[in-house]
Each structure stands twice: as C-alpha cells, then as structure tokens.
Amino acid sequence: MILIKNAYIYTMGEKNYEHGSLLIKDKKIEYVGPNLEEKDAEIVIDAKGKFVMPGxxxxxxxxxxxxxxxxxxxxxxxxxxxxxxxxxxxxxxxxxxxxxxxxxxxxxxxxxxxxxxxxxxxxxxxxxxxxxxxxxxxxxxxxxxxxxxxxxxxxxxxxxxxxxxxxxxxxxxxxxxxxxxxxxxxxxxxxxxxxxxxxxxxxxxxxxxxxxxxxxxxxxxxxxxxxxxxxxxxxxxxxxxxxxxxxxxxxxxxxxxxxxxxxxxxxxxxxxxxxxxxxxxxxxxxxxxxxxxxxxxxxxxxxxxxxxxxxxxxxxxxxxxxxxxxxxxxxxxxxxxxxxxxxGSLEVGKDADVVIFDGHPFDLRSKVHKVIINGEIVK
Structure with missing residues (x-):
C-alpha cells in the first residue's frame, strides 16, 4: 500500500481536500479524503505543500x-x-x-x-x-x-x-x-x-x-x-x-x-x-x-x-x-x-494514476515530484 498524506488533493470529482490523504492498494485507489493514518502502508509520502491530482x-x-x-x-x-x-x-x-x-x-x-x-x-x-x-x-x-x-x-x-x-x-x-x-x-x-x-x-x-x-x-x-x-x-x-x-x-x-x-x-x-x-x-x-x-x-x-x-x-x-x-x-x-x-479523477476504485506537483501545475516553475501509474511509483 502507498499512502499520500498532508496534500492538497484536486480530485476532479465532487470534492477537493486541502489537507487530505490518498491510499493506494492493489493498483487502485482505496481511499481519498481527509487526512488518514494508515499504519499498514509500506510507503508513506508526505505531500505537505504539494498539489496532488489525477494523471x-x-x-x-x-x-x-x-x-x-x-x-x-x-x-x-x-x-x-x-x-x-x-x-x-x-x-x-x-x-x-x-x-x-x-x-x-x-x-x-x-x-x-x-x-x-x-x-x-x-x-x-x-x-x-x-x-x-x-x-x-x-x-x-x-x-x-x-x-x-x-x-x-x-x-x-x-x-x-x-x-x-x-x-x-x-x-x-x-x-x-x-x-x-x-x-x-x-x-x-x-x-x-x-x-x-x-x-x-x-x-x-x-x-x-x-x-x-x-x-x-x-x-x-x-x-x-x-x-x-x-x-x-x-x-x-x-x-x-x-x-x-x-x-x-x-x-x-x-x-x-x-x-x-x-x-x-x-x-x-x-x-x-x-x-x-x-x-x-x-x-x-x-x-x-x-x-x-x-x-x-x-x-x-x-x-x-x-x-x-x-x-x-x-x-x-x-x-x-x-x-x-x-x-x-x-x-x-x-x-x-x-x-x-x-x-481522469481521484475516486475510490479507479486506477491509481496519480501525479504530485511541488506547485500548481499551471505554474511554469512547478515540477513533478512523483508519478504513480497503476499503483506503481514510476517517477
């Protein structure tokens, strides 16, 4: 499991989260919402101050x-x-x-x-x-x-x-x-x-x-x-x-x-x-x-x-x-x-395709911090 926490999560769904978590399990999104403590996560990414969005x-x-x-x-x-x-x-x-x-x-x-x-x-x-x-x-x-x-x-x-x-x-x-x-x-x-x-x-x-x-x-x-x-x-x-x-x-x-x-x-x-x-x-x-x-x-x-x-x-x-x-x-x-x-959106059950930017993606100075495809960190 991968846990992303303390992030600004732009889900492209019904709700965004200013201090949110996203949990990935078996290539899919298991949870997205307010900050979550998940002790069983093998990888924990502290995304404080970062922008998380769908790939x-x-x-x-x-x-x-x-x-x-x-x-x-x-x-x-x-x-x-x-x-x-x-x-x-x-x-x-x-x-x-x-x-x-x-x-x-x-x-x-x-x-x-x-x-x-x-x-x-x-x-x-x-x-x-x-x-x-x-x-x-x-x-x-x-x-x-x-x-x-x-x-x-x-x-x-x-x-x-x-x-x-x-x-x-x-x-x-x-x-x-x-x-x-x-x-x-x-x-x-x-x-x-x-x-x-x-x-x-x-x-x-x-x-x-x-x-x-x-x-x-x-x-x-x-x-x-x-x-x-x-x-x-x-x-x-x-x-x-x-x-x-x-x-x-x-x-x-x-x-x-x-x-x-x-x-x-x-x-x-x-x-x-x-x-x-x-x-x-x-x-x-x-x-x-x-x-x-x-x-x-x-x-x-x-x-x-x-x-x-x-x-x-x-x-x-x-x-x-x-x-x-x-x-x-x-x-x-x-x-x-x-x-x-x-x-296309960060919702439970969808493919865990997630991008973490160190700033807003429209800011030319922002860089990609992490890229996850099908639950695997590829960048």
Missing part, C-alpha cells in the same frame, strides 16, 4: 508513432499510398522505447490516445495506452478506440503531390461517403451470407458502422468541421471532432451536440497553414461560455506531450476558468475516450 490525459496525440530525433526511420504514422487505410492499427507502430514516453511522465501525463496521422481520408485505428512500460501490449487501456479520418488541407495536399485523388475537399468527402456506403453494404451482406468474401478494410470499419467506435475526425476549419458532422449524421455514426481550430466560430451548431466529443489544439503552435489562420487560445474560453464541453490536446509531436498543462494554462490565461482548464486535461478527455470509469 493527465491527452485525448489526441501520436506518441510513439513519430519517434523523437529519428527522422524517416521513426516516422510510422502515415501510410501515404492509399487514402482509405482503416485496417492500420496504432499498436503495430507504437515504440514505447521512444524517449518521449519518459518526458511525458516528467510532465505528469499518464494516459494518451495515440494513432495515425491525417494524411489519409481514413488513416487507421487509434488506441489508448498508459505512458509507462516497455511493451505496448501491457500498456493498453483500449486497443481500438476510434477510426481516424481527416478533412481539410492534409489529405488533399498529400495526394495531389503524388497526382492522386483526393486533391479537393469534394473528393475527400466523396471518398469518405463511397467507403462508408461499401462498408455498410459489406456489414449487411455478412449478416445474410456467412460465406461472404472477406475484405480487410470493411472488416475494420464494421465497428464504426455498428457504432462500437467513433470516427475521430481531423478538422480545423469551420466548414471542414461541419462536413465531418454532415457525413456522420448522414450515415448515423458516432464522431469526435479533433483540432477544431475554428470551433469558436460555429458554437451554435456545436451546441446541437451531435458529436461525442470535442478535442481542441494544438494551440501552442504557429499558423503553419491557411486553415490555422484563426488559431487562438481564446477558443477554449468561448466554448466554455457556450456550455460546450471539450478536452485540450498537444497533437504530439507537434507540441511535445509534456507541455499539455502549459497548453491548458495558457487557455486559462485567455479566459478559460482554471477548474475547467484542469478538467480539460483529466476527466473531460477520459469521458470523451470512454475510460472515465478507470481514469
């Missing part, structure tokens, strides 16, 4: 898919050969030996959704993993989280460069529709004919058609966000909206709530392409004022993963409430990823 969660990144300082050999996130590649799986490319996993821990990030990039119209399957381990199989929280798809500049740029469709937004939407129609037909035929011809692409999309997993839609510009929603509604699919750079321009449509989640970012970035011209840290605060729940992402390696709390802190500086900013990198992404029964 942070990045709902959209590419950790382990583009390895740090490696170049082509470590770039395994985009298969720019076929714009429809749903059969690709993140877990077959994630390298947990990438040093960015270590840096993620030093930043207090304990769980991430990681997967393919946005070169393809349909790019493959995202996974949710913990950030500690040396074999990805042992780090998995959810092997098949979502199906990555992309709208806007990236697919048209990547394929026009090789003289192949899509080179327009029309073609991206058309390819998406045709693929979903064929996948839907494939799923229907499978039910009727047990000997139906196997198709690996449509087999991978079956979970999308059956609404077992959502589309994870890359879309920065307002019209691309609305195109993603239009197609999801047309085929009655679940969808999460990723990046959403211009979300603050179309809040009245996002308030309709068809999407299963909104993940904004990376905002700590330059305007590297036209669809980022309205990039601003004010987006989060505007969404909050409109009552729209969201998470904040780094899109690592675009923004190094350890700067996730910096991104949330800058959003707070530009109008987002501090409490909401903390929720946007803990419980909100957990809800969007469908793993809030396990992580």
């Amino acid at each position: 942070m969660i990045d709902a959209h990144c590419h950790l382990g898919m583009w390895e740090d300082a490696v170049g082509f050999e470590g770039a395994d996130g985009n298969e720019i050969v076929d714009p429809v590649s749903p059969e690709l799986r993140a877990i077959d490319a994630i390298n947990p030996m990438d040093r960015c996993f270590e840096e993620a821990l030093l930043g207090g990030i304990t769980t991430v959704a990681t997967g393919p990039g946005s070169a393809n119209v349909i790019g493959g399957q995202f996974s949710v993993i913990k950030t500690h381990g040396d074999r990805v199989d042992d780090m998995i929280v959810k092997e098949t989280l979502a199906m990555k798809c992309a709208f806007g500049e990236n697919p048209k740029r990547c394929y026009s460069d090789i003289k192949k469709s899509p080179s327009t937004r029309m073609a991206t939407a058309s390819i998406m529709r045709e693929t979903l129609m064929k996948a839907k037909e494939y799923v229907q035929n499978k039910k009727k004919d047990k000997d139906a011809k196997f198709n690996m692409k449509y087999e991978a999309l079956e979970k999308v058609i059956n609404k077992e997993i959502p589309l994870k839609a890359h879309a920065h510009r307002a019209d691309d966000i609305l195109t993603a929603l239009r197609i999801a509604k047309e085929f009655d699919l679940d969808i999460t909206l990723e990046h959403c750079t211009e979300a603050h321009l179309i809040t009245k449509y996002l308030k309709e709530g068809y999407q299963k989640g909104i993940v904004i970012g990376p905002t700590l970035s330059n305007r590297s392409k036209i669809e980022l011209k309205n990039l601003t840290f004010e987006t989060a605060g505007i969404l909050e004022k409109e009552g729209i729940e969201f998470a904040i992402m780094t899109d690592h390696p675009v923004i190094p993963l350890q700067y996730l709390p910096v991104c949330a802190g800058l959003a707070a500086r530009e109008g987002l409430k501090e409490d909401t900013a903390l929720r946007s990198i803990t419980i909100n992404p957990a809800k969007i990823l469908g793993i809030d029964h396990r992580v």
Whole structure:
C-alpha cells in the first residue's frame, strides 16, 4: 500500500481536500479524503505543500508513432499510398522505447490516445495506452478506440503531390461517403451470407458502422468541421471532432451536440497553414461560455506531450476558468475516450494514476515530484 498524506488533493470529482490523504492498494485507489493514518502502508509520502491530482490525459496525440530525433526511420504514422487505410492499427507502430514516453511522465501525463496521422481520408485505428512500460501490449487501456479520418488541407495536399485523388475537399468527402456506403453494404451482406468474401478494410470499419467506435475526425476549419458532422449524421455514426481550430466560430451548431466529443489544439503552435489562420487560445474560453464541453490536446509531436498543462494554462490565461482548464486535461478527455470509469479523477476504485506537483501545475516553475501509474511509483 502507498499512502499520500498532508496534500492538497484536486480530485476532479465532487470534492477537493486541502489537507487530505490518498491510499493506494492493489493498483487502485482505496481511499481519498481527509487526512488518514494508515499504519499498514509500506510507503508513506508526505505531500505537505504539494498539489496532488489525477494523471493527465491527452485525448489526441501520436506518441510513439513519430519517434523523437529519428527522422524517416521513426516516422510510422502515415501510410501515404492509399487514402482509405482503416485496417492500420496504432499498436503495430507504437515504440514505447521512444524517449518521449519518459518526458511525458516528467510532465505528469499518464494516459494518451495515440494513432495515425491525417494524411489519409481514413488513416487507421487509434488506441489508448498508459505512458509507462516497455511493451505496448501491457500498456493498453483500449486497443481500438476510434477510426481516424481527416478533412481539410492534409489529405488533399498529400495526394495531389503524388497526382492522386483526393486533391479537393469534394473528393475527400466523396471518398469518405463511397467507403462508408461499401462498408455498410459489406456489414449487411455478412449478416445474410456467412460465406461472404472477406475484405480487410470493411472488416475494420464494421465497428464504426455498428457504432462500437467513433470516427475521430481531423478538422480545423469551420466548414471542414461541419462536413465531418454532415457525413456522420448522414450515415448515423458516432464522431469526435479533433483540432477544431475554428470551433469558436460555429458554437451554435456545436451546441446541437451531435458529436461525442470535442478535442481542441494544438494551440501552442504557429499558423503553419491557411486553415490555422484563426488559431487562438481564446477558443477554449468561448466554448466554455457556450456550455460546450471539450478536452485540450498537444497533437504530439507537434507540441511535445509534456507541455499539455502549459497548453491548458495558457487557455486559462485567455479566459478559460482554471477548474475547467484542469478538467480539460483529466476527466473531460477520459469521458470523451470512454475510460472515465478507470481514469481522469481521484475516486475510490479507479486506477491509481496519480501525479504530485511541488506547485500548481499551471505554474511554469512547478515540477513533478512523483508519478504513480497503476499503483506503481514510476517517477
């Protein structure tokens, strides 16, 4: 057992504790509340003057898919050969030996959704993993989280460069529709004919058609966000909206709530392409004022993963409430990823993923004192 005592505990649940304790047993949270004396604890951490919170969660990144300082050999996130590649799986490319996993821990990030990039119209399957381990199989929280798809500049740029469709937004939407129609037909035929011809692409999309997993839609510009929603509604699919750079321009449509989640970012970035011209840290605060729940992402390696709390802190500086900013990198992404029964808040029965800071996590001078994942002190 591990006992953390005398701490300011920010639970992301119903109540915080100014002088609290947290007890960990068998990889789970056994107790969180007012200070507790536990004589049987093997390890006691006196966290007086420190800030204890759930391990942070990045709902959209590419950790382990583009390895740090490696170049082509470590770039395994985009298969720019076929714009429809749903059969690709993140877990077959994630390298947990990438040093960015270590840096993620030093930043207090304990769980991430990681997967393919946005070169393809349909790019493959995202996974949710913990950030500690040396074999990805042992780090998995959810092997098949979502199906990555992309709208806007990236697919048209990547394929026009090789003289192949899509080179327009029309073609991206058309390819998406045709693929979903064929996948839907494939799923229907499978039910009727047990000997139906196997198709690996449509087999991978079956979970999308059956609404077992959502589309994870890359879309920065307002019209691309609305195109993603239009197609999801047309085929009655679940969808999460990723990046959403211009979300603050179309809040009245996002308030309709068809999407299963909104993940904004990376905002700590330059305007590297036209669809980022309205990039601003004010987006989060505007969404909050409109009552729209969201998470904040780094899109690592675009923004190094350890700067996730910096991104949330800058959003707070530009109008987002501090409490909401903390929720946007803990419980909100957990809800969007469908793993809030396990992580995202410090509550009894949840995974013991805990971060102890020596100061407030939004203070740039603060450092991580301890990181605990699955009840094990890993930093």
